[in-house]
Amino acid sequence: MARQLTFSIFRYNPNKPGDKPRMQEYSFEEFEGLTMFVALNKIREEMDPTLMFDFVCRAAICGSCAMMINGRPRLACKTMTINLPSRITVMPLPVFKLIGDLSVDTGTWFRNLQVKTESWIHTNKKFDPNALEVRMENKIAEQIYEPERCVECGCCVATCVTANIREDFIGATGINRVSRFMMDPRDERSDAEYYEVVGNEDGAFGCVGLMACADLCPMEIPLQTQLAYARRKMAAAGLKLQFAGVKIS
Amino acid sequence: MELAKNLQKTLNKSYGKTDLYVDLAESITGIILVGFLWMHMLFVGTIYINNGALFNALSEGLDKYYLAQIGIPATVLVILLHIFMAGRRAPMRLRDLRIAWRLSKMINHYDTWVWVGQVITALLIGIFASMHLWTIMTTWPIEAVKSAHRVAEPGVAFWGGFSIPYYLIFYAIFLLVGEYHAGFGLYRILVKWGWFERHKMGWVLKGITVIIICIGVGALYMFTQVAKMYPHAGGAL
Structure with missing residues (x-):
C-alpha cells in the first residue's frame, strides 16, 4: 500500500x-x-x-x-x-x-563571492592557442577535483551558524573555492595575495568548526579537510608576512 | 604579480595580522586550559593515595616552589584571554541568539547541538570558576582534611532535618560542566586545524573525558571518606 x-x-x-x-x-x-x-x-x-x-x-x-x-x-x-x-x-x-x-537568489550571493575571492586563475602567461596544453600531474588534478565538485547550491551556507549571523562570512563554499586555487599550480598568486582574500575573520579564520557544512553537503565534498587546509596555509603565510601599516589616529 | 593590484577591500576591512593572532590565541589558550584542567583533576585524584598524603605533599610543593603564587594568577589571565577570544565567536546580540537557536533546532545536527552546549557551559564555568577560586583563595593553603570537610559539609538543615550538601552538588555540577567544555572544546580546536580524522578523534576525547569525570566522582567520594576518618576539621593527617 x-x-x-x-x-x-x-x-x-x-x-x-x-x-x-x-x-x-x-x-x-x-x-x-x-x-x-x-x-x-x-x-x-x-x-x-x-x-x-x-x-x-x-x-x-x-x-x-x-x-x-x-x-x-x-x-x-x-x-x-x-x-x-x-x-x-x-x-x-x-x-x-x-x-x-x-x-531563493543564490546567484547574487555567489557572484559576490566570486568577485571577492577572485575565483579565477591568475597568471601572467600569455595564452598561445597553437601551443600544446600544459600537462598537470594526475595527483594534483585529483586533489583539485575534490573542491571543484562544488555545485554552489548554498546548502553549506544555509546550515552554518556563522554564515547565518555574520553577513560577510564567505562560508565553506567560499573557503573551499579559494583552497582549490591554492592547490592549482597554474595560479600564480602568492601566499600574501591569498592572505589578503581569506586570511581574516570573513574567510579562513571565521569558521567556528560546527561541521554542519561537511555533514550535510549534498555533494559530500570533504569540507573539513578543505577548511583546515586553508586555515593552516593562511596561518603559516600570515606568520611570515610583513605588513607596512598606516597608523590612523 | 604585485599585491596592491589584487586588493579588493575597503580601508576599514584591512586587518593585517589581527584576525590571525586572535584565532591562534583562541586555540592556544584553549589547549592550555584543557591541559590545566586535566592536570588539575589528576592532582585532585591523588586523594586516593595514602588517604591524601600525596595530595598534601603536592599542595605544599606548589606553595614552596611558588607554582601556586605564579600559576593561579597566570591561569586566571589565560581564562580571561580565552573568554575574550572565544566569546567573540558566540552569538551575542539578541538577533544572533535567536537565529542561532532557531537554526540549531531546525537542522538538529549533532555537532551544532554540541556547540550550543559549549556556549552554555562557558557561561556556567564563568560563574562556577569564580566561586571555586574564591573558596580556594580564602581558605588557603589546600589541605586534604580541609577539602574533605568542605565536600562532606552537610549544609543547612531544612524542615524535617533534611539538608542539602551544597558543596558536593557544586563540585559535581562543576566537574561535569568543566569537562564537557574542555573535551568538546579541544575537539573543536582539532577539527578546525584538521590534524586528525574527526570522528575517531571525537571518540578518543569522549573516552578521556569520561575517565576524568570518573576520577573526579571517585575523588569526591574519597573526600567524604577522609572527612569521616578525621572528624575534626583541623585534624592532622
Whole structure:
C-alpha cells in the first residue's frame, strides 16, 4: 500500500502586496522512485500553479533546487521521499534573499563571492592557442577535483551558524573555492595575495568548526579537510608576512 | 604579480595580522586550559593515595616552589584571554541568539547541538570558576582534611532535618560542566586545524573525558571518606 504523503510548504511572495508568510499543505499518494523534485513539479502542475521553486538539471549538477527539507538543507532532485517520513516540511534556504516560496537568489550571493575571492586563475602567461596544453600531474588534478565538485547550491551556507549571523562570512563554499586555487599550480598568486582574500575573520579564520557544512553537503565534498587546509596555509603565510601599516589616529 | 593590484577591500576591512593572532590565541589558550584542567583533576585524584598524603605533599610543593603564587594568577589571565577570544565567536546580540537557536533546532545536527552546549557551559564555568577560586583563595593553603570537610559539609538543615550538601552538588555540577567544555572544546580546536580524522578523534576525547569525570566522582567520594576518618576539621593527617 502506498503511503499518503503530506507536504507542508512555506508560501510567501514578497513581491505581492499584502501577502503573508504561511505554511500550505498538499497531499497525494507516494509512488515508486518519487523524488522531492518530482513531487514539487506534480504539485505545481496538478494542484497549485502559483508554487515557486527553482530547478534546472534534475540530476544534482546545477545546484538550483536546494531547500530545507524537514529542517535540513538538501537538493530536491537528490532526495527520495521513501527516505522521509510521510509528513514533509519544506522551507526555503536561509541567508539568501527570498524570491518567493521556495525560490531563493543564490546567484547574487555567489557572484559576490566570486568577485571577492577572485575565483579565477591568475597568471601572467600569455595564452598561445597553437601551443600544446600544459600537462598537470594526475595527483594534483585529483586533489583539485575534490573542491571543484562544488555545485554552489548554498546548502553549506544555509546550515552554518556563522554564515547565518555574520553577513560577510564567505562560508565553506567560499573557503573551499579559494583552497582549490591554492592547490592549482597554474595560479600564480602568492601566499600574501591569498592572505589578503581569506586570511581574516570573513574567510579562513571565521569558521567556528560546527561541521554542519561537511555533514550535510549534498555533494559530500570533504569540507573539513578543505577548511583546515586553508586555515593552516593562511596561518603559516600570515606568520611570515610583513605588513607596512598606516597608523590612523 | 604585485599585491596592491589584487586588493579588493575597503580601508576599514584591512586587518593585517589581527584576525590571525586572535584565532591562534583562541586555540592556544584553549589547549592550555584543557591541559590545566586535566592536570588539575589528576592532582585532585591523588586523594586516593595514602588517604591524601600525596595530595598534601603536592599542595605544599606548589606553595614552596611558588607554582601556586605564579600559576593561579597566570591561569586566571589565560581564562580571561580565552573568554575574550572565544566569546567573540558566540552569538551575542539578541538577533544572533535567536537565529542561532532557531537554526540549531531546525537542522538538529549533532555537532551544532554540541556547540550550543559549549556556549552554555562557558557561561556556567564563568560563574562556577569564580566561586571555586574564591573558596580556594580564602581558605588557603589546600589541605586534604580541609577539602574533605568542605565536600562532606552537610549544609543547612531544612524542615524535617533534611539538608542539602551544597558543596558536593557544586563540585559535581562543576566537574561535569568543566569537562564537557574542555573535551568538546579541544575537539573543536582539532577539527578546525584538521590534524586528525574527526570522528575517531571525537571518540578518543569522549573516552578521556569520561575517565576524568570518573576520577573526579571517585575523588569526591574519597573526600567524604577522609572527612569521616578525621572528624575534626583541623585534624592532622
